[in-house]
Amino acid sequence: MPTKKKSSVFLEQRTVDLGFRVAEEGKPIGLACAPHLHRELELIYLRRGRIEAFADSTRVELSAGDVYLSFPNQIHHYRSLDGKESYILFIIKPDLIPDYLELFLHGLPTSPLIAGAGDSPRINTLLYLLLDAEQRRHRSDDGTDALPSEGDLAKRRRGYLLALFSELLPRMEISMLPGGEGTSLRAIIDYCTAHFAENLSLSTLESELHLNKYYISHLFSSKLGLRFNDYVNSLRINEACRLLLGSDHSVTRISEAVGFNTLRTFNRAFTKQMGVSPTEYRRGKEQTSPSHVSFPTRTQLEQLSPSVQLGTPLAKKKD
Numbered sequence: 001m002p003t004k005k006k007s008s009v010f011l012e013q014r015t016v017d018l019g020f021r022v023a024e025e026g027k028p029i030g031l032a033c034a035p036h037l038h039r040e041l042e043l044i045y046l047r048r049g050r051i052e053a054f055a056d057s058t059r060v061e062l063s064a065g066d067v068y069l070s071f072p073n074q075i076h077h078y079r080s081l082d083g084k085e086s087y088i089l090f091i092i093k094p095d096l097i098p099d100y101l102e103l104f105l106h107g108l109p110t111s112p113l114i115a116g117a118g119d120s121p122r123i124n125t126l127l128y129l130l131l132d133a134e135q136r137r138h139r140s141d142d143g144t145d146a147l148p149s150e151g152d153l154a155k156r157r158r159g160y161l162l163a164l165f166s167e168l169l170p171r172m173e174i175s176m177l178p179g180g181e182g183t184s185l186r187a188i189i190d191y192c193t194a195h196f197a198e199n200l201s202l203s204t205l206e207s208e209l210h211l212n213k214y215y216i217s218h219l220f221s222s223k224l225g226l227r228f229n230d231y232v233n234s235l236r237i238n239e240a241c242r243l244l245l246g247s248d249h250s251v252t253r254i255s256e257a258v259g260f261n262t263l264r265t266f267n268r269a270f271t272k273q274m275g276v277s278p279t280e281y282r283r284g285k286e287q288t289s290p291s292h293v294s295f296p297t298r299t300q301l302e303q304l305s306p307s308v309q310l311g312t313p314l315a316k317k318k319d
Contacts, residue, residue: 017093018157020134024086031078031085039193041092041104042076044068045118045127049085053078055112067117069168072104073186075223076112088131097161103174105186110173123167130160184211185219196235197259202228236260237273244282251278 023029031044031051044053046062053060054077055070061081062068070076072094094104117123133156136148148156187209192200202213209216220228236258243254255266255278270278 017096018134019091020131021089022087022131023089025084026080026086030080030083031087031089032080033077035075035077037073037075037189038091039072039094039190041072041090041094042068042070043090043092044078045088047086047088047118049083049087050081051078051085052081053112055109058111060111060113062113065116065119067114067123067168068112069109069114069172070112071108073189074108074112088127090130092161096158097165099162100165100169103169107174107176110175114168114171117168117171120167123164126160126164126167130157130164133157133160184209184215185223187211188216188219192232192235196232197239197257200232200259232259233269234273237270240266240270240278241274241281244278251282254278 021029023031026049031053035054044062044067046064046066046068048064051062053062053068055074056076060068094101097104118127133153137150137153137157188205188211191205191209195204198204202216205211205216206213217228220226220231224231226234239258240254243249243257244251247254249257251266252263255263258266260266260269267277270281274281276284
C-alpha cells in the first residue's frame with residue numbers, strides 16, 4: 001500500500017517591505033495556493049467571488065466585502081470556491097506600523113476574517129489610497145502625470161497603513177501568545193532568518209534560545225513538515241537567488257556569503273531546490289518587479305522550483 005506523501009509548508013523570505021497584487025475575475029492569478037508562511041502580515045480585500053482561507057488550523061470562508069488578515073509566521077493558504085475571485089492583496093512588513101509592532105509579533109487573532117470590513121467607506125477608501133500610493137511608487141514618469149516624490153509617497157504609505165490598521169484591528173479579537181509551541185516556533189524562525197548565513201545548527205539554537213534541540217527538531221517536523229537543515233538551506237538559497245540577480249558577485253563569493261562551507265555543497269543544494277545550477281539561474285532568470293506578490297503552488301512545493309512574480313494594474317470595483 002503506497003504511503004501518503006506528507007505535505008510541506010513553503011517558507012518565504014521577502015526582500016521588499018510592502019508587496020501588492022490586484023486580480024479581476026481570477027486573473028492574472030487566483031488565490032489558490034499551497035500552505036506558506038513569512039514574517040510579514042498578509043491582507044486580502046475580496047471584492048467579488050468566494051474563497052476558503054486558512055490561518056494555522058482556523059478555516060474561514062470569504063465573500064465579497066470581507067477582509068482577511070494573517071499575522072507574521074502564521075501558516076496560511078487559500079482555495080477558490082468559484083474561480084472568479086477579484087481581490088486586492090498586500091504583504092506588509094510589520095515594522096512599517098511600529099505603533100502595532102508588539103501586537104503583531106506577540107499577538108494572535110482568534111479568526112483572520114473581518115467580515116464586511118471592505119464595505120466600510122473609511123476602510124475601502126484607505127485600501128484604495130494605499131494601493132494607489134504603491135502603484136505610483138513603481139510607475140515610470142512619462143511626463144503626463146505629476147508624481148509625488150519618493151519621500152512624499154513613503155509618508156503617505158505610513159499614514160495610510162496606520163489609519164487602515166486603526167480601523168481593522170478593533171474589529172478583531174486578538175490574544176497575546178502565552179508560552180508554548182506557537183511562541184517557540186516564532187522565536188526559532190526569527191532567529192534562523194536573522195542568522196542563516198552563520199554556522200547555524202540545532203545545538204546553536206538550543207544554546208541561544210534555551211530550547212531542547214530535539215524539541216526544535218520536532219517542531220520543524222510536526223508544524224512545518226520539514227527537516228531543520230532543509231529549512232536553513234531554503235533561507236540560504238532564497239538569499240542566493242537575490243544576490244545572483246541583484247549583484248555581480250561571483251558564485252563562489254555568494255556561496256560563502258549565504259553560509260555554505262563549500263561551493264560543491266552550495267551547487268548541490270541550489271540545484272535541488274531551484275532545478276538549475278546557480279550559473280544557469282543567473283543566466284536564464286528574467287527579473288521582474290519585486291513589489292508584485294507571488295504565491296507558491298503545490299507543484300512548486302513538490303518540485304522545489306522557483307515561483308513566478310505576477311502583477312497587474314489597478315482594476316476598479318464594479319458596481
